[in-house]
Amino acid sequence: MRSSAGRLSLWLLLTPFLLWIVLLVLLPHLQMLRVSFQVRESWDTLDWGLQQYQNFFSESYYWRTFVRTGVMSLFTTFLTLVIAFPIAWYIAKLARGRSKGLLFLACLIPFWASELVRTYGWMILLRESGVFSTWLQALGWADGPVEMLYNDVAVIIGLVYNGLLFMVVPLVTTLEGMDENLVEAGYDLGGGHFTVLREIVVPWAMPGIVSGCIVVFMLTLGSYLTPILMGGKDSAWFTQQIFTQFITRFNWEQGAALGVLLLVLSSFIVWIGLRVTGQSLRKVMG
Amino acid sequence: MIRSVPRSRLFDALYLTYLVAFFVYLALPLLVTAVFAFNDAPFPSLPWKGFTLDWYFADGSGGRTGLFHDDTLLSALWVSAQIAFWVTLCSVALGCANAVLFERLEFRGKELLYLLMLLPLVIPGVILGVSILVFYSGMANDLSRSWGIELDVFRPGMTLVVMGQVTFITTLATLVIASRLRKFDRQLEEAALNLGATPVVAWFTVTLPWLMPSILGAAAMAFLMSFENFNTTVMLTGSDTPLTVALFNRLREGSTPVLNAVALFLMVASALLALLVTRGDTRKS
Numbered sequence: 001m002r003s004s005a006g007r008l009s010l011w012l013l014l015t016p017f018l019l020w021i022v023l024l025v026l027l028p029h030l031q032m033l034r035v036s037f038q039v040r041e042s043w044d045t046l047d048w049g050l051q052q053y054q055n056f057f058s059e060s061y062y063w064r065t066f067v068r069t070g071v072m073s074l075f076t077t078f079l080t081l082v083i084a085f086p087i088a089w090y091i092a093k094l095a096r097g098r099s100k101g102l103l104f105l106a107c108l109i110p111f112w113a114s115e116l117v118r119t120y121g122w123m124i125l126l127r128e129s130g131v132f133s134t135w136l137q138a139l140g141w142a143d144g145p146v147e148m149l150y151n152d153v154a155v156i157i158g159l160v161y162n163g164l165l166f167m168v169v170p171l172v173t174t175l176e177g178m179d180e181n182l183v184e185a186g187y188d189l190g191g192g193h194f195t196v197l198r199e200i201v202v203p204w205a206m207p208g209i210v211s212g213c214i215v216v217f218m219l220t221l222g223s224y225l226t227p228i229l230m231g232g233k234d235s236a237w238f239t240q241q242i243f244t245q246f247i248t249r250f251n252w253e254q255g256a257a258l259g260v261l262l263l264v265l266s267s268f269i270v271w272i273g274l275r276v277t278g279q280s281l282r283k284v285m286g
Numbered sequence: 287m288i289r290s291v292p293r294s295r296l297f298d299a300l301y302l303t304y305l306v307a308f309f310v311y312l313a314l315p316l317l318v319t320a321v322f323a324f325n326d327a328p329f330p331s332l333p334w335k336g337f338t339l340d341w342y343f344a345d346g347s348g349g350r351t352g353l354f355h356d357d358t359l360l361s362a363l364w365v366s367a368q369i370a371f372w373v374t375l376c377s378v379a380l381g382c383a384n385a386v387l388f389e390r391l392e393f394r395g396k397e398l399l400y401l402l403m404l405l406p407l408v409i410p411g412v413i414l415g416v417s418i419l420v421f422y423s424g425m426a427n428d429l430s431r432s433w434g435i436e437l438d439v440f441r442p443g444m445t446l447v448v449m450g451q452v453t454f455i456t457t458l459a460t461l462v463i464a465s466r467l468r469k470f471d472r473q474l475e476e477a478a479l480n481l482g483a484t485p486v487v488a489w490f491t492v493t494l495p496w497l498m499p500s501i502l503g504a505a506a507m508a509f510l511m512s513f514e515n516f517n518t519t520v521m522l523t524g525s526d527t528p529l530t531v532a533l534f535n536r537l538r539e540g541s542t543p544v545l546n547a548v549a550l551f552l553m554v555a556s557a558l559l560a561l562l563v564t565r566g567d568t569r570k571s
Contacts, residue, residue, distance in 0.1 A: 005485075006391075013387040020380055021402050024453040028417035029409075035420050087308055090301070103305075110312055112556045113319075114514030116530050117549040120537060121315025124322060124546075129329070131318055161315070214408065222410025224517050225534070239412045239517070246521065252420060259416045263409065270408050282397075285404050285461075 029263075036257035052257030062241065062258070069238040070265055073220040076156055080163045080216050081209065088171035093180065107168045115162055119229050122158050123149060126230075150232035158226040163216035170215075174208030175201075210277050211284040214270055221266055238262055316553065323546035353547045362532035366513050369444060369528055373451045373512040378505050380452070381459025382497070388460075389467045406454040415521030418450045443524030450518040455511055459504040466500035467493075506563040510556050 039049040056062045091103050110118055125131045126148040136142040148154060182204070186196040202209070227237035242262065245255030274281060326338035328350075345355045353359060388400055406414065419442065426440040439445045470493065478488035516530045523531055529548075536545060 010387075010391055010393055013383050013391065014393075016380055016383045017387055017399070017403070020452070020456055021399075021405075024418065024449060025402070025405060025409075028421035029413075031421040031424065032413075032417040035424070083308070086301070086304060090305060106309055106312065108560075110316065112553045112560065113316055113549060114516070114530060114552065116514075116516060116533055116537070117319060117552065118315055120541070120545060120549060121319040123541070124318050125315060161311070164312070218408060218410060222412050222517060224412060224520075229537070239410070242412055242416060243520070246416060246419065252424070255416065256420055259413050263413050266408065266410055281401060281404055281408070285407055 032256045033260055035253055036260045038253050040253060052254050053261075055254060056257060056261060061236075065236045065238050065241060066261065066265070068236070069221060070269070072152070072156070072159075073217055074269070076159045076163065076220045077213050077217045079156065080160050080167045081213060083160065084164055084167035084171060084212070088168050088175055091168075092172045092175035092178075104172065107165060110161065111165050115223070115225050118161060119158055119226050122154070122161070122230060126154055126157075149230060150235075152231070152235050154230045155227050155235055158230045159220050159223060162223065162226060163219055166215040166219065167212035170208040170211040171205060172208075174205045178204045206277055207279060207284050210273060210279045213273060214284065217269065217273075218266060221262070319546050320550045320553065322543055323550045325543060328542065351544070353544055353551065356544060359529070359532060359536075359544070359548060362527050362529040365444065365526045366529040369447050369451070369519075370509045370512040372448045373455055374505050374508040376448070376452045377455040377459045377508045378463075378501060380456045381463050381504055382501065384456070384460040385464035385467050385497075389464050403457060403460060406457045409454070411454065411515070411517035412521065414453050415450050415518040418446060418453070419521050422446060422449070441524060442522055444526055446522040446524075447519050447528065450522045451512050451515055454518070455508045458511070459508055462504040462507065463497060463500045466497055470496050502563055506559050510559065513552075513556075 036052055037048055037050070038046045039051045041047050056066075087107070091100060091107075095103055113121075123130070127133070128145045128147040128149070130149070132148060133142070133146045136146055137144070178201070182200050183196055186200045191199065222239060224237065224239045224243065227235060228240055231237065238258070239262070242255050242258045245251045245258060249255075270281075274284075324337050325335055327335040345351070384403060388396070388403070422440040423442060423446070426437040429435045429437055474496075475488050475492050478492045479485065483491065514530065516534065519528055520531050520534070527535070529552075533545060533548060536542075
C-alpha cells in the first residue's frame with residue numbers, strides 16, 4: 001500500500017518533468033542536430049552530408065566571427081569578475097546593517113530594465129549626439145562631436161553591464177559564508193594581501209566565482225542586442241549569423257549547423273571551466 | 287581586508303571612490319533613459335528643451351504620438367502580458383512539481399535527471415529558440431506538405447514563444463522553490479499526519495503555505511524574465527509582436543523619446559512588482 005502510493009506520486013511528479021525536458025529540450029535539440037546534417041538538393045529532396053559544416057570552415061567570415069565571439073566573451077567574463085569582486089567583498093564583509101542591504105539592492109537596479117532598455121541607455125550616452133559627447137564639448141575637452149558608440153570597447157562596456165548582477169549575487173552569497181577568522185589567521189601567519197587573497201579568499205569563493213562566470217559567459221556568448229546595437233561594422237557576433245540564416249535567408253540547415261557549433265563551443269568552455277576549477281555543475285548551479 | 291585588519295586612509299579613500307564610480311556606472315544609463323522621456327524635443331539628446339508629458343499622452347495631432355495613443359506599442363504590450371501570464375503559470379507549476387520531485391523523492395537516475403533539469407541554463411537563449419522553431423515549425427511544414435494537415439499552433443506565434451520561454455524559466459523557478467523546500471522542517475508535516483491529516487491535506491495546509499513566499503518570488507521572476515526576453519522570443523514570434531521585439535524594430539528605425547517613455551514605464555512597473563513581492567515576503571516571515 002505504502003509503496004504503491006509512493007510509486008503513484010513518483011509518476012505523478014515525474015510525468016510533467018519528463019514532458020518538459022523531452023518535448024522542449026531534448027527532442028528539439030536532437031532535431032536541430034539532424035537538420036544540420038541535411039543538405040537540400042532541390043526544394044523537396046534532402047540528402048545527408050557535411051556541407052553546412054564545410055561551409056563554416058571554408059568561409060573565413062564564419063569561423064572568424066566564431067573565434068572572436070568566444071574570445072570576447074571570455075574576456076568580458078573575466079573583466080566582469082574583476083570589476084564585481086571588490087564590490088561583492090565590500091557588501092559581504094565591510095558594509096554593515098542597513099547600508100549592506102541598500103548596496104545589495106542597488107546592484108539589482110539595472111535589472112528592473114530589460115537588456116534592450118539597458119543597451120538603449122548606453123546608446124543615448126555614447127553616441128555622437130549623445131550625453132558624453134555634449135558634456136565633453138561643453139567642458140571644452142573636445143572640438144566637435146565625439147563618436148564613442150559602434151566599436152568593440154562600447155560593446156564590452158555594454159556586455160559587462162549586462163552581466164554584473166549575475167556575478168555580484170553569487171559572489172556575495174559565498175563570501176558571506178566565509179569565516180573572517182580565516183583571513184585574520186592568514187595575516188597573523190605573515191601573509192600579505194595578495195597571499196591571503198590567493199590562498200584563502202579565492203579558494204573559498206570558488207563555487208561563487210565559477211557559478212557567476214558560467215552565467216555571465218553564457219549570457220555574453222548568447223547575447224544579440226548589445227553587440228548588434230552597440231557594435232560597429234566589424235564587430236559581428238556569432239548569434240547574429242544564426243539570426244541571419246534563419247530570419248533573412250530561410251536557410252534552416254546552415255542556421256542549425258551554426259547553432260550546433262555555438263552549443264558545442266559553450267558546452268566545451270563550461271566543461272573546461274568546471275574541470276580546471278574542480279567544481280561540478282550540480283554544486284555551482286543547483 | 288576585513289574590518290579587524292587595519293587599513294590605510296589612502297586605501298579606504300580609493301575603495302570608496304571605486305564604489306561610487308561603480309554605482310554611477312550602474313545608474314547612469316537608466317537615469318538618462320528616464321530623464322529623456324520628459325524632454326520636450328523630438329530626439330532623445332541634449333540640450334534640455336523643457337519638461338513635457340507628450341511622450342506619454344500626445345494623441346498624434348501635433349505630430350507627436352505618445353505611448354498611450356500608440357496602438358502598435360499598446361498591442362505589443364498586451365501580447366507580452368499574455369505571454370508572460372502563460373509562461374508564469376506553466377513554469378511555476380512545473381517548478382513546484384520538479385522541486386518536490388528532486389527534494390523529496392528518491393529514485394534511480396535522480397542525479398542524471400537533475401543534471402538534465404539544469405541543462406537549459408547552459409544553453410544560449412538563441413539556441414533554445416532555434417531548436418524549438420526547427421522542431422515544431424518544421425513538423426508543421428512537413429505535415430502540411432505530406433498530408434495537408436495544418437497545425438497552425440506550431441507556426442511561429444504566441445504558443446511557440448510561450449513554449450520557448452517556459453524551457454528555461456522552468457529551471458529557474460525550480461531552483462527558487464527547491465531551495466526553500468530544502469529548509470522545510472519535515473517534522474511539521476509528520477505532525478500533521480500524526481494528527482490525522484491525509485497526505486494531501488498536510489500538503490495543502492502545512493507545506494504549501496511554507497513554500498508560498500518562494501512561489502510568489504518565482505512567479506514575479508518568471509513574469510519579468512518573460513516580459514524582458516528577446517533572444518528566444520525573436521526566433522519564435524509571428525505576426526503578433528511582443529513588446530521587446532516591437533521596441534527593437536522601432537529602435538532600428540531611429541530613436542524617439544517614445545522609446546524612453548516605454549522604458550521608464552517598464553522600469554517603474556518591474557520595480558513595483560519587485561517591491562510588492564519583497565514586502566509580502568517580509569510580512570510572512
